Amino acid sequence: MDLTHSLQAALxxxxQALAQSHIKYSLLNLGFKSIEFADRATMAIKALHKSHFDLILCAYDLNRGADGYQLFERIIEEGLLKSTTAFVFMSSENDLPLSQSIIELKPDDFILKPFTAKELELRLKRILSKKLTLRPVFEAIDDDEFDGALNLLNEQLAKNAKPKWVPYLLKLKGN
Structure with missing residues (x-):
């Protein structure tokens, strides 16, 4: 799937300014037309209230106030994360309890820092490809049309066009 024509906005x-620059380069290469930055949770919440994003990349360690984990919980609590939006955590901390806590939140991915631009782009392509291919399913979920979402998932499973996605589709169907 060609991502460059479908991706609009990323948050x-x-x-860290250097990390922002590194990430911006990768997102531009992926075809994002608009990239917004927030260095703390309060700025992120304001951005989410005013705009829809195709992708949210969130560091665990933020400047002031809430950390990324607390921010993610608040975003979910306030209903600011659409199913069509890919949410990816980033962290330089690799201790097992933190990793398990983040994975329990069920973001679309969790990337350990430091990472190369190529690694970031490959991981994001995989995630965004699923989000874009399954956009009708996620839109149905966002609209509380669960029967429609199930029908679309069953169609995807019947096609079996992407056998590697079968576990993901079954998990999504179960949720």
């Missing part, structure tokens, strides 16, 4: 929640 990067990261307080």
């Amino acid at each position: 990067v929640i990261e307080h």
